Amino acid sequence: MTKMHTLLLPLFFTFLTLSQSQPHSDAPPSSTVCIIGAGIGGSSVAHFIRKYSPDLTPTTKIQVFERNNIVGGRIATVTIAGETFEAGASILHPKNLHAVTYTKLLKLKDAVDRFSKYYEETGSRPIFETVDEMLKWSGLFNLTTRTLQDELVDAGLSPLLINELVTVITRINYGQSVYMSGLGGAVSLAGSGGGLWSIEGGNFQMAAGLINRSEVALHLQEEIKSVADLGDYYELNSTKGNSYICDVAVVATPLDELNIQFIPPISIPERKLQHTHATFVRGLLNPVYFGLKAAAKIPDLVATLEDPKLPFTSISVLKEHNEEESTYKIFSRQPMTDILLDSIFSVRKETIRINWAAYPQYHAPEIFAPFILDGRHLYYVNAFENAASTMETSAVAAENIARLILSRYFGKVSVHSSNLNLKASSQEEDAHLDL
Numbered sequence: 431m432t433k434m435h436t437l438l439l440p441l442f443f444t445f446l447t448l449s450q451s452q453p454h455s456d457a458p459p460s461s462t463v464c465i466i467g468a469g470i471g472g473s474s475v476a477h478f479i480r481k482y483s484p485d486l487t488p489t490t491k492i493q494v495f496e497r498n499n500i501v502g503g504r505i506a507t508v509t510i511a512g513e514t515f516e517a518g519a520s521i522l523h524p525k526n527l528h529a530v531t532y533t534k535l536l537k538l539k540d541a542v543d544r545f546s547k548y549y550e551e552t553g554s555r556p557i558f559e560t561v562d563e564m565l566k567w568s569g570l571f572n573l574t575t576r577t578l579q580d581e582l583v584d585a586g587l588s589p590l591l592i593n594e595l596v597t598v599i600t601r602i603n604y605g606q607s608v609y610m611s612g613l614g615g616a617v618s619l620a621g622s623g624g625g626l627w628s629i630e631g632g633n634f635q636m637a638a639g640l641i642n643r644s645e646v647a648l649h650l651q652e653e654i655k656s657v658a659d660l661g662d663y664y665e666l667n668s669t670k671g672n673s674y675i676c677d678v679a680v681v682a683t684p685l686d687e688l689n690i691q692f693i694p695p696i697s698i699p700e701r702k703l704q705h706t707h708a709t710f711v712r713g714l715l716n717p718v719y720f721g722l723k724a725a726a727k728i729p730d731l732v733a734t735l736e737d738p739k740l741p742f743t744s745i746s747v748l749k750e751h752n753e754e755e756s757t758y759k760i761f762s763r764q765p766m767t768d769i770l771l772d773s774i775f776s777v778r779k780e781t782i783r784i785n786w787a788a789y790p791q792y793h794a795p796e797i798f799a800p801f802i803l804d805g806r807h808l809y810y811v812n813a814f815e816n817a818a819s820t821m822e823t824s825a826v827a828a829e830n831i832a833r834l835i836l837s838r839y840f841g842k843v844s845v846h847s848s849n850l851n852l853k854a855s856s857q858e859e860d861a862h863l864d865l
């Protein structure tokens with residue numbers, strides 16, 4: 431069965447724009463949009479371009495380049511002992527935090543309400559040229575200028591609650607402390623309140639499904655190593671030795687740890703990525719390590735506070751196979767060595783390690799990279815990640831980039847019709863639910 435979080439549904443299903451056919455006078459008869467990266471960001475850009483301008487489909491080619499041999503990026507599965515689990519984005523549900531009613535945190539509720547403004551009809555929702563503008567419009571910008579700690583203290587939370595509960599959540603979700611900037615922090619708290627979803631067989635199928643239905647030429651295992659502005663078009667060269675001509679180029683991956691060569695060079699604020707080491711173990715935890723008598727006494731989620739002596743952020747049970755064996759997921763800031771794992775586990779049959787360049791390190795005040803990297807038609811979806819990094823925010827940023835491309839390159843004006851919107855959304859919902 432497929433379960434989806436309601437927050438995601440409005441984005442994919444309730445937009446409808448009628449794109450007026452008024453091609454830009456000097457737009458070429460056929461155009462190519464090139465997208466670097468086939469994560470949820472890149473696949474959503476393709477999806478929204480097609481969705482908002484079906485009339486352009488015959489003349490507009492969309493090329494998607496993905497260095498991996500599979501789409502999804504940071505949404506990926508891992509197979510351990512023959513069973514498949516989410517390895518990256520999963521929306522974790524910290525069971526023992528159920529009791530905490532975060533809706534009490536007024537500011538947090540505000541943040542969630544404000545974010546929902548990005549689902550308003552496109553007729554009343556501007557197309558944003560910068561991340562600052564996009565966040566100011568919804569009233570979320572201020573949250574990126576202060577730390578989560580300061581926001582929560584102002585909201586009247588006790589330092590004890592902040593240190594003991596909020597810290598646990600920001601560490602699990604972003605590998606960072608409550609000194610991270612407030613919006614990212616608010617997003618991680620919002621994600622811990624229940625109503626969570628995942629897609630059976632792997633969340634990555636979202637990206638695969640979007641690409642599949644967007645008439646895209648997908649180039650797997652093809653890494654783009656340079657993007658050159660040759661005046662009228664961009665030339666993208668790949669590690670396979672191929673060269674592609676593109677009228678519009680979209681970067682849908684964080685640039686911070688990549689060495690794509692841009693000609694002429696582009697400049698973006700320096701940003702460090704937080705690495706999260708995800709270690710998957712099939713075996714059994716050693717109760718002695720936790721000061722307990724039996725493995726069965728160890729909770730399904732062991733979360734931790736900020737303490738340099740603690741070698742991991744969280745350990746959670748993904749599946750209990752029987753009393754002697756479970757599959758666990760460990761998050762840590764440093765790699766988990768074999769010696770360490772052998773002290774934490776009494777039985778260890780299989781171990782898989784993934785070092786994720788997971789999300790930005792959040793610092794208040796955040797400084798945002800531009801959506802439009804060169805003042806022309808080179809776009810950057812992941813500029814928005816300095817506000818917050820989630821599958822959902824990637825899709826919201828991607829939608830805005832698609833609208834920027836349609837208005838700036840293709841000269842499209844989007845109009846909204848409320849009647850059509852309702853009708854289309856219920857039909858689309860059926861069509862998309864089995865993605």
Ligand SMILES: Cc1cc2nc3c(=O)[nH]c(=O)nc-3n(C[C@H](O)[C@H](O)[C@H](O)COP(=O)(O)OP(=O)(O)OC[C@H]3O[C@@H](n4cnc5c(N)ncnc54)[C@H](O)[C@@H]3O)c2cc1C
Pocket residue numbers: 466467468469470471472495496497498501502503504505517518519520521522652653654655682683684688690706708786787788789812819820821822824
């Ligand atoms: C461990 C972990 C847990 C997370 N948990 C959650 C969660 O529970 N909920 C949630 O909503 N979010 C979560 N996130 C965040 C979420 O995964 C990301 O915000 C989101 O998936 C980013 O999507 P993206 O498309 O912007 O980037 P990515 O998924 O990183 O996609 C970029 C793609 O570009 C490709 N690429 C890079 N360079 C090149 C190149 N030069 N040429 C061609 N291709 C290239 C990459 O291979 C990749 O496939 C988590 C992330 C991690 C790492």
Ligand SMILES: *[C@@H]1O[C@H](CO)[C@@H](O)[C@H](O)[C@H]1NC(C)=O
Pocket residue numbers: 569570572
């Ligand atoms: C954001 O902060 C500015 C300056 O402190 C203030 O004027 C404005 O009202 C704040 N906006 C919101 C939405 O809180």
Ligand SMILES: *[C@@H]1O[C@H](CO)[C@@H](O)[C@H](O)[C@H]1NC(C)=O
Pocket residue numbers: 635638639642865
């Ligand atoms: C893509 O579409 C084809 C044909 O419609 C289908 O067979 C395939 O399963 C789809 N793949 C995904 C990942 O949705």
Ligand SMILES: *[C@@H]1O[C@H](CO)[C@@H](O)[C@H](O)[C@H]1NC(C)=O
Pocket residue numbers: 656657658665666667672673693
């Ligand atoms: C890209 O490839 C083309 C064709 O091989 C070549 O002429 C050009 O110099 C390359 N550009 C870069 C930046 O390497």
